[in-house]
Amino acid sequence: MAKGERKRALRGRAGRMKGGRGSGRATAGHARLWGRHAVEAALKNPARIHRKLWATREGIDSLDGELPADFPIEYADVTDLARLVAKDAPHQGLVLECEALENRFLDEFTDADPARPLIVLDQVTDPHNVGAILRSGAAFGAAAIVTQDRHSPPESGVVAKSASGALEVVPWIRVVNLARALEEMAEAGYWRIGLTGHAEATLAEALPAGPVALVLGAEGAGMRQNIEGHCDALAKLPITRAVESLNVSNAAAIALYATTTR
Structure with missing residues (x-):
């Protein structure tokens, strides 16, 4: 899928962020990750179960690789994303909520x-x-x-x-x-x-x-x-x-x- 096609595929899920200021914590059993390297690695990890990606358009463009057309994504601005992460966290336009990794032995x-x-x-x-x-x-x-x-x-x-x-x-x-x-x-x-x-x-x-x-x-x-x-x-x-x-x-x-x- 070309970058322009990817944008069109994701645009239908765009919207404004809702909710108050966050602590950077996800709901129980989930992990909330931010920053390009952390989010990109999690997206590429087949062991991860992804729930939702909040992102700026610049953040999406910075990712290496293509997201599936039906990936749950919501576009947001920088201020909106700041409400989802810890105070002053460098989210780089990307916040991903996913399942925590399974414990290893x-x-x-x-x-x-x-x-x-x-x-x-x-x-x-x-x-x-x-x-x-x-x-x-x-x-x-x-x-x-x-x-x-x-x-x-x-x-x-x-x-x-x-x-x-x-x-x-x-x-x-x-x-x-x-x-x-x-x-x-x-x-x-x-x-x-x-x-x-x-x-x-x-x-x-x-x-x-x-x-x-x-x-x-x-x-x-x-x-x-x-x-x-x-x-x-x-x-x-x-x-x-x-x-x-x-x-x-x-x-x-x-x-x-x-x-x-x-």
């Missing part, structure tokens, strides 16, 4: 390519950090990220925007008991490395040749003692004394690079 990935590391996040709750870690995971070929369901952010527009499309690429495994998940990784042959500034060994010294699970804790608090106790080794990144520590998403990116280039 750890045993789907522990038997996968041993060269692809797992990323384990212990109570990392900032959605910007989780999104950035997903993006680094996609860049360096991580098999999945693993979080504790009760202490991690929900799937959201903030996570998706920070991930810049990687939310659709890197599987996100939510578990009830993170310590038990680490035990399952060990049973599957993964060497569990906890990243912490008080470790003696550097990451390069701690890295084995086989499968690796990189474990990172929240900024400030770091890993909980019980989670440290479920690691096979503790390691640090060799940073200078000019800074006390790195942002968890930066640390994850460096650790992933070191793991994939060992």
Whole structure:
């Protein structure tokens, strides 16, 4: 379908936005995503069930690929879209409501390519950090990220925007008991490395040749003692004394690079 034909096909569903100012949250069981990369990746993900796209005409034109003629879309202006997302969120003329992705299970990935590391996040709750870690995971070929369901952010527009499309690429495994998940990784042959500034060994010294699970804790608090106790080794990144520590998403990116280039 040509671009002009696509516009004609979508124009019949155009209309003004209704409702008050939004928080950026979708209804229960749904996710509301915004921004070109996040929306485009979700539209291309066959695992996604899409409910509705609100967009400016410029936003539609920025997408790579064609939308089906019967895709549920409503044209809106920038001000209307701002009411659907978190305050000051950079929606870039695109807001998509879709079903949340189905939960994945750890045993789907522990038997996968041993060269692809797992990323384990212990109570990392900032959605910007989780999104950035997903993006680094996609860049360096991580098999999945693993979080504790009760202490991690929900799937959201903030996570998706920070991930810049990687939310659709890197599987996100939510578990009830993170310590038990680490035990399952060990049973599957993964060497569990906890990243912490008080470790003696550097990451390069701690890295084995086989499968690796990189474990990172929240900024400030770091890993909980019980989670440290479920690691096979503790390691640090060799940073200078000019800074006390790195942002968890930066640390994850460096650790992933070191793991994939060992």
